[in-house]
Amino acid sequence: MRKIILATTFILTALGSYAQKSEIFAPGGKAIKGYDVVAFFKDAGPVAGADSLSYQYKDAQWLFANRANLDAFKANPDMYMPQYGGYCAYGTSQGHKAPTETDTWTIVNDKLYFNYNQKVKENWSKKRDELIRKADTEWPLIKDKQ
Incomplete structure (x- = not known):
């Protein structure tokens, strides 16, 4: 039983670690x-x-x-x-990955962006060009991290 628990814990930890780095x-x-x-x-x-x-x-x-x-x-x-792997464009501009909702999509200059939710999209839209430039700089630093 102990071996099963240890194996399950190892597998879940590995999967969680992988998902965070996706x-x-x-x-x-x-x-x-x-x-x-x-x-x-x-x-x-x-x-x-x-x-x-x-x-x-x-x-x-x-x-x-x-x-x-x-x-x-x-x-x-x-x-x-989608840009930033489909993670939130606003979150990426702030240096972290955040999940997104599909109804927050935007196409800017033939590129697809998503945001965390409608409120975040509204805030992102106010400074969109500036935040895209910031996110473009941040993405290479965070894309393989949690």
Whole structure:
């Protein structure tokens, strides 16, 4: 019994450590909570992806609503990937990773951004350009950290 508890503790610690260091915001292993990132550009909003239309990229499973979106992502993932791995743009500008909600999306200069919640998005929007510059500087320092 003791060995099982120790093994379980080790596995949970390892998984927790991995999740905290993930470059991509991927609760449950699904990038952007399973939403189709291409749809933000093509459909102007969040569209849930399907498990049957998935692609493994940067240690996360990316889901898509249709084959065309999957193919578009595979052809040029950097074009569709959210900035800062899908973590909160405001939080990144402050030097830390924070989870996001899909309804907080914004596209600026053909780049996809998310925020923690609508209130944070509202604050981020007031100084958006300045905060994007700060986040661009911070991201390389924090992307592999908790």
